[in-house]
Amino acid sequence: MLDITIYQSNGEEELFIQKTKEQLSPISQDAQLKTVVIDETQTFQELDGFGASFTDSSAYLIHQVLDAEQRSELMTQLFDAKEGIGLSVLRQPMGASDYARNFYSYNDMPEDQSDIELKHFSISHDEEDIIPLLQEALRINPEIKLMASPWSPPGWMKTSGSMIGGELKKEYYSVYADYFVRYIQGYATKGLFIYAVTPQNEALYSPGHYPGMIMLPEEQSDFIKNHLKPQFLKNNIDTKILCYDHNWDKPDYPLTVLEQAGDAVDGVAWHWYGGKPSAQSEVFEAFPNKEVHFTEGSGGEWIPPFEQAFSNVMRTGIEILRNYSKSYVLWNMALDEKNGPTVPGFGNSTCRGIVTVNQQTIELTYTLDYYALAHFSKCIRPKAVRISSSSSSELIRSVAFKNTDGSIAIVLFNDSEEMENVSLNLKGTEILTFRLESKSALTMMMKDVHSEYIK
Structure with missing residues (x-):
């Protein structure tokens, strides 16, 4: 079971609000899906x-x-x-x-x-x-x-x-x-x-x-x-x-x-x-x-x-x-x-x-x-290690880290002038799809209590 914690900012009236995945905006049919891929096998600096x-x-x-x-x-x-x-x-x-x-x-x-x-x-x-x-x-x-x-x-x-x-x-x-x-x-x-x-x-x-x-x-x-x-x-x-x-x-x-x-x-x-x-x-x-x-x-x-x-x-x-x-x-x-x-x-x-x-x-x-x-x-907590995150769109900016407790945290920012549909992928599996408004930020922390995805 994948435990997901989400925080979103969507303008001055909605800053760092905790949400469930069900509360995220569903994807729109008139926008192309942008894929963000997390690869924990590629590691970089310790935080x-x-x-x-x-x-x-x-x-x-x-x-x-x-x-x-x-x-x-x-x-x-x-x-x-x-x-x-x-x-x-x-x-x-x-x-x-x-x-x-x-x-x-x-x-x-x-x-x-x-x-x-x-x-x-x-x-x-x-x-x-x-x-x-x-x-x-x-x-x-x-x-x-x-x-x-x-x-x-x-x-x-x-x-x-x-x-x-x-x-x-x-x-x-x-x-x-x-x-x-x-x-x-x-x-x-x-x-x-x-x-x-x-x-x-x-x-x-x-x-x-x-x-x-x-x-x-x-x-x-x-x-x-x-x-x-x-x-x-x-x-x-x-x-x-x-x-x-x-x-x-x-x-x-x-x-x-x-x-x-x-x-x-x-x-x-x-x-x-x-x-x-x-x-x-x-x-x-x-x-x-x-x-x-x-x-x-x-x-x-x-x-x-x-x-x-x-x-x-x-x-x-x-x-x-x-x-x-x-x-x-x-x-x-x-x-x-x-x-x-x-x-x-x-x-x-x-x-x-x-x-x-x-x-x-x-x-x-x-x-x-x-x-x-x-x-x-x-x-993203002290001693977390940065892991690879890549996006099919340069305007969906991302950075991802793996914490010492095994959880993975990713920060996303939609830098485009338009709403974007986002698909988040980990280990070849689509974790979540959602709509990300223009200039909005989303932080997600994922931990699999059964280690099915995150090991």
Whole structure:
């Protein structure tokens, strides 16, 4: 007997609704049947999971603005695999990002002063809101993996003397490596293990109004190979090091770092603000023993209508996973009614959070990103292995995984402008036929309790 669990989104009024197979729309006689074939004999990457970031802004909104009951409900909906959507990857800024209430690092010093021994290093800022939420998330879902990325080193380590602009001074490479060690050790004292770090968020972009830093591929290779990795080994730290952490449009950057830094690098982190997800495969095929991670993609007002925005998260998420990524991580976990808070001087923010916390009304709203992520995270669980899924139509996008319990999860998205008839096939057997409306998403988890189909 085949046990099937189904979730469907069909427009703004019907988001991630659980259905029975009998409740799916029957196929239409005036449309050709499109076949999706699942082949579990072809396997690809193992999954770490899906998630977002507790930025300083997000953590403040959830931990201080929401009341205890709202916060408890939200954390359950985010991280509980049964009651909620079971997010399992959190990518944390190391210090201030653009979405922070103030500029801060873990070792701020007065102007013209330095601290090469890091005597003033402290993660105390994170103890107020960020660390309590991370601890609560891990209590709800112990499978969560934590990643960390700095937007900037402390200003005194940089040529600009500020967290804005500049580059890391050569004489501080080893000091900055020790900064990472102190961060990882500090979090460990709070029961928080950092699974992976990247040396620099968006290393080819230096914003003029929030923390950032240029770190060219040759510099990143030097930093990782000769400073960061040796410091990790010296301190018995097995946190992974991912390079790049930027857009798909410059695959030459990670290729250079992987070539130059070699075994010191564990993989590549990608963002979606330029290029195409096929860049992930291009680099993976050149270095197939390195991990692929997608660490940041934000929705926002630059894609204003609901349908285009929801479609973007679904379409792109499927392609990210089909191009070997072990993770799919969006950006802010929460923002307010003005798409903030942001650092002073940032200006108008157009990003969208996974949820909205209205600071005026204290209302909590789940955004389209929450429901789109749910299509992936609810049924595709950590350590699932991607298996082959092919469609007779390029516009019926799909990605399939086999979970550790033997169940198979498939995410489908109809990217055409028309309704489509879909036939889902597994091991040469037609499992189900149904009608999929234009720009609608469907997630299905199948488990055969008698192992007739799924073994």
